[in-house]
Amino acid sequence: CNYDGVNKHRTEIGDNAFIGSNTALVAPVTVGKGATVGAGSTIAKDVTEYALAVTRSRQLEKPDWPRPVKKVK
Known part of the structure; x- marks a missing residue:
């Protein structure tokens, strides 16, 4: 869940963190x-x-x- 249709965002997960199954992390988070x-x-x-x-x-x-739209260069 890091791409909003225009930009990619980052998710950071700390040491020894536990992420349960079927979880969505919506970046940036x-x-x-x-x-x-x-x-x-x-x-x-x-x-x-x-x-x-x-x-x-x-x-x-x-x-x-x-939906977000990419800018044309």
Whole structure:
């Protein structure tokens, strides 16, 4: 989840961090040293060192949402 259609962004994962299965890390984001991310989470904000991050939310739909467009050189 590091490409928004125009730019590539970076995700950084600290030492001994645990990322549960089926997790999406939406860059740019940092998962701190020793942090734990619950399975199936979508992480869009930084996770601090040794913290637990879990996300669950309702689906949100934006009708007629315009995708980002690359600038023509």
